[in-house]
Amino acid sequence: MSKRHLTFICQNCGAAHGRWQGKCEGCGEWNTLSEEGAERPAGPGRKPGKGRLFALEPLAGAAQEAPRTGSGIGEFDRVTGGGFVRGSVLLLGGDPGIGKSTLLIQAAAALAGHRQHAVYISGEEAVAQVRLRAERLGLSQAPVQLAAETSVEDIIATLSEGKIPRLVVIDSIQTMWTDTVESAPGTVTQVRASAQALIRFAKKSGATIILVGHVTKDGQIAGPRVVEHMVDAVLSFEGEGSHQFRILRAVKNRFGPTDEIGVFEMTGAGLREVANPSELFLSERDLGQPGTAVFAGIEGTRPLLVEIQALVAPSSLGTPRRAVVGWDPSRLSMVLAVLEAHCGVRLGGHDVYLNVAGGLRINEPAADLAAAAALVSSLANAPLPADAVYFGEVSLSGAIRPVAQAAARVKEAAKLGFARAIVPEAARAEAGDGAIKLTDVTSLAALVADIAARGKRAAAA
Numbered sequence: 120m121s122k123r124h125l126t127f128i129c130q131n132c133g134a135a136h137g138r139w140q141g142k143c144e145g146c147g148e149w150n151t152l153s154e155e156g157a158e159r160p161a162g163p164g165r166k167p168g169k170g171r172l173f174a175l176e177p178l179a180g181a182a183q184e185a186p187r188t189g190s191g192i193g194e195f196d197r198v199t200g201g202g203f204v205r206g207s208v209l210l211l212g213g214d215p216g217i218g219k220s221t222l223l224i225q226a227a228a229a230l231a232g233h234r235q236h237a238v239y240i241s242g243e244e245a246v247a248q249v250r251l252r253a254e255r256l257g258l259s260q261a262p263v264q265l266a267a268e269t270s271v272e273d274i275i276a277t278l279s280e281g282k283i284p285r286l287v288v289i290d291s292i293q294t295m296w297t298d299t300v301e302s303a304p305g306t307v308t309q310v311r312a313s314a315q316a317l318i319r320f321a322k323k324s325g326a327t328i329i330l331v332g333h334v335t336k337d338g339q340i341a342g343p344r345v346v347e348h349m350v351d352a353v354l355s356f357e358g359e360g361s362h363q364f365r366i367l368r369a370v371k372n373r374f375g376p377t378d379e380i381g382v383f384e385m386t387g388a389g390l391r392e393v394a395n396p397s398e399l400f401l402s403e404r405d406l407g408q409p410g411t412a413v414f415a416g417i418e419g420t421r422p423l424l425v426e427i428q429a430l431v432a433p434s435s436l437g438t439p440r441r442a443v444v445g446w447d448p449s450r451l452s453m454v455l456a457v458l459e460a461h462c463g464v465r466l467g468g469h470d471v472y473l474n475v476a477g478g479l480r481i482n483e484p485a486a487d488l489a490a491a492a493a494l495v496s497s498l499a500n501a502p503l504p505a506d507a508v509y510f511g512e513v514s515l516s517g518a519i520r521p522v523a524q525a526a527a528r529v530k531e532a533a534k535l536g537f538a539r540a541i542v543p544e545a546a547r548a549e550a551g552d553g554a555i556k557l558t559d560v561t562s563l564a565a566l567v568a569d570i571a572a573r574g575k576r577a578a579a580a
């Protein structure tokens with residue numbers, strides 16, 4: 120007697136459980152288990168113990184550079200590592216409305232413009248809606264082939280007919296479903312099985328597939344957490360809703376770097392590439408205001424100057440507020456602790472707000488010094504020099520530690536018209552005194568004393 124086999128699958132991490140329970144043992148999330156029919160085992164049935172023999176190859180051998188196709192969008196290619204690799208599958212995640220569909224229709228049109236066969240399959244919008252967007256982008260004449268389909272079997276059958284496309288966009292993976300599993304579309308089991316089938320098609324045919332994935336409120340690519348492990352690259356498209364800047368970032372990339380970013384601007388006619396992001400991020404500076412410092416950062420191989428803004432104000436709350444946008448909250452806590460412990464800056468009674476201008480998110484510890492300068496500048500009500508940039512890591516002892524690529528940071532600052540840089544000691548030797556004046560600081564206390572003196576001079580004047 121065969122009983123239909125049911126399992127409970129966590130919709131967050133994909134772990135399977137034999138019975139329902141409130142908390143997933145896999146990832147610790149609550150209320151994420153949902154009942155799904157078990158997947159039928161994939162592949163043809165085979166008696167155990169009987170396997171096909173295959174030849175093993177030596178590791179040494181001629182390695183081929185993966186053949187790539189440029190997308191026609193420079194900032195996109197920078198993130199993928201120089202174009203789409205044949206037969207690879209990418210997952211593009213991002214908040215709803217951030218511009219994923221816009222980016223991909225533009226990429227498909229650019230590719231098709233170079234006489235490459237590009238197909239755009241939408242599971243969320245009707246063909247007419249996709250056309251309408253393309254028209255708005257001025258791409259209505261691009262030779263991209265469209266369809267509004269959600270059945271993976273139908274899609275693969277159609278794509279296998281005739282000429283294999285160079286690029287296939289699947290918008291989105293959560294809307295796809297396959298006959299091979301019984302669960303409803305959008306469940307982890309369906310998403311995983313659909314992705315598996317599409318990945319198999321990509322590897323076999325050599326087409327590049329981009330899967331669009333939705334992101335949950337806590338920033339995870341929903342459901343397809345499991346898909347992240349299966350695909351060759353995971354890209355995330357980010358930006359603050361209120362800003363027009365959009366950042367494309369590689370979270371995982373089997374064929375390229377993961378620290379490069381692509382910068383775009385959302386305009387009335389689609390996404391525009393931003394070739395010089397520093398200019399853009401510094402375009403709306405409040406000159407002469409206390410609490411702002413320019414950080415000379417590095418994203419991948421590209422230097423990037425951004426303004427860090429701080430507001431330190433007396434608090435009326437028992438536990439003062441600490442709010443950060445665009446930076447790591449635990450690094451802010453660390454910098455505040457070092458300011459208290461080693462520099463005599465009392466912040467226990469103050470609310471502290473820190474913001475990275477332009478909606479950019481910074482991950483580098485090198486931003487410590489700029490953040491600290493902005494915080495102290497706000498507290499002391501002392502504007503920092505408008506022509507200075509800052510970089511350096513703050514250690515728990517209050518020392519300023521060297522950071523990578525000092526010369527590139529200084530060069531970018533000089534290019535944008537800055538006259539000086541406040542840097543760790545070692546950076547002076549590396550970057551050398553050239554176009555701009557380098558001032559080294561060895562401890563955070565020295566920087567604080569310097570800014571406080573500026574504040575006193577400003578108050579006296």
Ligand code: TYD
Nearest residue numbers: 215216217218219220221385386387388389
């Ligand atoms: P969309 O690509 O549909 O986002 P996603 O697929 O990530 O959900 O983009 C939707 C937003 O982009 C929408 O709020 C309008 C805006 N937009 C523009 O500002 N300019 C444009 O040319 C287009 C096509 C969209």
Ligand code: MG
Nearest residue numbers: 219220243290
């Ligand atoms: Mg969309």
